Amino acid sequence: MNNGEEVDNKRLHSEMDDTEGNEKKHQGKKPKWSRFPIRSRAHRNPLNDESAADYPVCPSEVDWKAMYPQLQSTDKVEILDVGCAYGGLITSIAPVAPQTLILGAEIRARVSEFTQSRINQLREEKPEGHHYNNVWAIRLNAMKYLPNYFKKNQLQKIFFMFPDPHFKNRTFRRRIIQSTLIAEYAYILSPGGMIYTITDVQELGEWMQKHLDEHPLFDRVPEGELVSDPFIKYIQNSSEDGERTTKQGLNKYQAVYRKKVLH
Numbered sequence: 001m002n003n004g005e006e007v008d009n010k011r012l013h014s015e016m017d018d019t020e021g022n023e024k025k026h027q028g029k030k031p032k033w034s035r036f037p038i039r040s041r042a043h044r045n046p047l048n049d050e051s052a053a054d055y056p057v058c059p060s061e062v063d064w065k066a067m068y069p070q071l072q073s074t075d076k077v078e079i080l081d082v083g084c085a086y087g088g089l090i091t092s093i094a095p096v097a098p099q100t101l102i103l104g105a106e107i108r109a110r111v112s113e114f115t116q117s118r119i120n121q122l123r124e125e126k127p128e129g130h131h132y133n134n135v136w137a138i139r140l141n142a143m144k145y146l147p148n149y150f151k152k153n154q155l156q157k158i159f160f161m162f163p164d165p166h167f168k169n170r171t172f173r174r175r176i177i178q179s180t181l182i183a184e185y186a187y188i189l190s191p192g193g194m195i196y197t198i199t200d201v202q203e204l205g206e207w208m209q210k211h212l213d214e215h216p217l218f219d220r221v222p223e224g225e226l227v228s229d230p231f232i233k234y235i236q237n238s239s240e241d242g243e244r245t246t247k248q249g250l251n252k253y254q255a256v257y258r259k260k261v262l263h
């Protein structure tokens, strides 16, 4: 058991609680980026991706200071958004968890560059007085290179918001939630750390839940417990797909899991 890491997760939630006033201030005042002036192929094949030479060999080789200008030596990323696209979720939670380093991982290079420009602009404009120095996004194929960036037990939260559904049987192995990858997510998550999933595709929701339910290192967090989770409303509406599905009135299938604390 690692009490330190469990406490960290509680600290993170209380950070969100402490900033409730701050959070209210931000509601409905999120910077508007209704137009995304880039075109990028909607899909890349994550299994056919670039070579390992494009990535740092291990977490200590990553230039974190270049991403987070106010980084202190003990700071580390604690929240990861996999498939962050244009950064809707990460830029929404940055002001309400101001002491926490948040990273978005996006496989499409042009999209991650766009998200970086968005964050740089937020850093300049400081809407609502927040500095946005605690958030960044990188080009990263999360199906292959997460352990190059994150140490064992490092993260408190991983978000999978509206991942690509890959509908055809022959492309199921491209889905971001599956047994071998869940083992990798478990490795980089702290004991008590959480995985958040949401999709508007029922079949994919059932797939993600089945695979996470079956994994011995995770327990599903009961819906009742999520009522008091300060992050839950952000997974519903703050990413671009979250906004889109809300506007379209689509059903959303969410499930949250906690990594077991083994004694």
Ligand SMILES: C[S@@+](CC[C@H](N)C(=O)[O-])C[C@H]1O[C@@H](n2cnc3c(N)ncnc32)[C@H](O)[C@@H]1O
Pocket (backbone or CB within 6 Å): 042, 043, 044, 046, 082, 083, 084, 085, 086, 088, 105, 106, 107, 108, 111, 140, 141, 142, 143, 144, 160, 161, 162, 163, 164, 176, 239, 240, 241, 242
């Ligand atoms: C359907 S979009 C959802 C975007 C965002 N999460 C949202 O809720 O609006 C899925 C995103 O995941 C990205 N993606 C797909 N496979 C990925 C991978 N292996 N690693 C990182 N990003 C990936 C895609 O490029 C795309 O931007």
